[in-house]
Amino acid sequence: xxxxxxxxxxxxxxxxxxxxxxxxxxxxxxxxxxxxxxxxxxxxxxxxxxxxxxxxxxxxxxxxxxxxxxxxxxxxxxxxxxxxxxxxxxxxxxxxxxxxxxxxxxxxxxxxxxxxxxxxxxxxxxxxxxxxxxxxxxxxxxxxxxxxxxxxxxxxxxxxxxxxxxxxxxxxxxxxxxxxxxxxxxxxxxxxxxxxxxxxxxxxxxxxxxxxxxxxxxxxxxxxxxxxxxxxxxxxxxxxxxxxxxxxxxxxxxxxxxxxxxxxxxxxxxxxxxxxxxxxxxxxxxxxxxxxxxxxxxxxxxxxxxxxxxxxxxxxxxxxxxxxxxxxxxxxxxxxxxxxxxxxxxxxxxxxxxxxxxxxxxxxxxxxxx
Numbered sequence: 094x095x096x097x098x099x100x101x102x103x104x105x106x107x108x109x110x111x112x113x114x115x116x117x118x119x120x121x122x123x124x125x126x127x128x129x130x131x132x133x134x135x136x137x138x139x140x141x142x143x144x145x146x147x148x149x150x151x152x153x154x155x156x157x158x159x160x161x162x163x164x165x166x167x168x169x170x171x172x173x174x175x176x177x178x179x180x181x182x183x184x185x186x187x188x189x190x191x192x193x194x195x196x197x198x199x200x201x202x203x204x205x206x207x208x209x210x211x212x213x214x215x216x217x218x219x220x221x222x223x224x225x226x227x228x229x230x231x232x233x234x235x236x237x238x239x240x241x242x243x244x245x246x247x248x249x250x251x252x253x254x255x256x257x258x259x260x261x262x263x264x265x266x267x268x269x270x271x272x273x274x275x276x277x278x279x280x281x282x283x284x285x286x287x288x289x290x291x292x293x294x295x296x297x298x299x300x301x302x303x304x305x306x307x308x309x310x311x312x313x314x315x316x317x318x319x320x321x322x323x324x325x326x327x328x329x330x331x332x333x334x335x336x337x338x339x340x341x342x343x344x345x346x347x348x349x350x351x352x353x354x355x356x357x358x359x360x361x362x363x364x365x366x367x368x369x370x371x372x373x374x375x376x377x378x379x380x381x382x383x384x385x386x387x388x389x390x391x392x393x394x395x396x397x398x399x400x401x402x403x404x405x406x407x408x409x410x411x412x413x414x415x416x417x418x419x420x421x422x423x424x425x426x427x428x429x430x431x432x433x434x435x436x437x438x439x440x441x442x443x444x445x446x447x448x449x450x451x452x453x454x455x456x457x458x459x460x461x462x463x
Contacts, residue, residue: 109167139169212355229343
């Protein structure tokens with residue numbers, strides 16, 4: 094790979110810098126052992142940016158993200174910034190990046206690794222072999238629709254307003270991501286909405302159905318109401334391959350599916366934009382866990398989700414499937430050896446900290462990568 098691939102690193106708050114440090118060690122390994130180099134820049138976001146610049150993300154950082162081939166994000170937020178205004182809270186950083194870069198498709202895998210099968214709150218025979226990909230639309234729907242706000246009413250009360258809006262274009266582009274992913278997996282997409290009570294859900298179902306008939310006849314399509322999908326995820330999650338859904342339902346269902354695996358500290362994510370004429374696609378990669386300020390600085394954080402987010406970056410932004418597979422296999426082997434951070438600790442295993450877990454992945458990469 095050419096050395097001019099630009100990578101913007103945004104560690105964020107809490108445990109963000111700690112787990113990002115371990116991902117950085119993997120980047121260093123790729124350079125030393127595989128000859129893969131990046132043009133890396135780093136900046137502040139979230140509370141760290143508020144402390145220095147007064148805003149959760151500066152326009153200059155947005156500009157850097159536009160120029161980068163991919164963004165590797167940590168985590169933001171914490172009680173330290175609980176008193177800031179709603180419009181300048183740390184989480185605005187990720188929302189602005191999604192909007193400004195047009196990152197419309199969030200990919201959230203829910204995979205149960207064999208060494209962690211007992212970490213799930215569900216029975217082992219229910220989650221064994223689980224491998225779901227949830228594709229969530231991220232820049233439309235009720236989180237961004239207008240009108241919105243809180244207004245005073247004549248009777249002295251107040252009214253909160255949010256608007257669910259989706260267009261044909263918005264639905265088709267995220268559905269295409271889901272169908273394309275399914276072609277590389279088991280070939281099945283389940284589209285999720287509430288078409289029984291929401292007009293936007295009815296349009297969603299119609300548009301996805303028409304797109305599949307027109308362009309993806311080789312992919313099996315099914316439909317499910319969001320409440321039923323939530324039930325089915327805990328009843329029989331292995332029935333799903335790829336789930337595609339809107340912003341609100343995707344937010345809920347992806348967190349639900351994450352907990353099927355036993356720990357938020359283990360799961361990565363990707364959020365993708367639209368390819369330009371040169372085939373370049375803006376993308377941001379981040380672990381799904383939060384900033385965990387209660388353990389920040391203690392060396393207890395699990396770095397595997399951040400490392401696995403790097404693996405997704407290699408796969409989806411740079412088509413480096415071999416290297417992504419290598420990192421994922423190394424993480425699985427380390428867990429199989431019995432090492433655990435506090436969040437996934439179980440009886441009979443060896444409890445280790447952030448740095449030791451990162452070092453173990455590096456040693457395993459040395460074994461696997463030659």
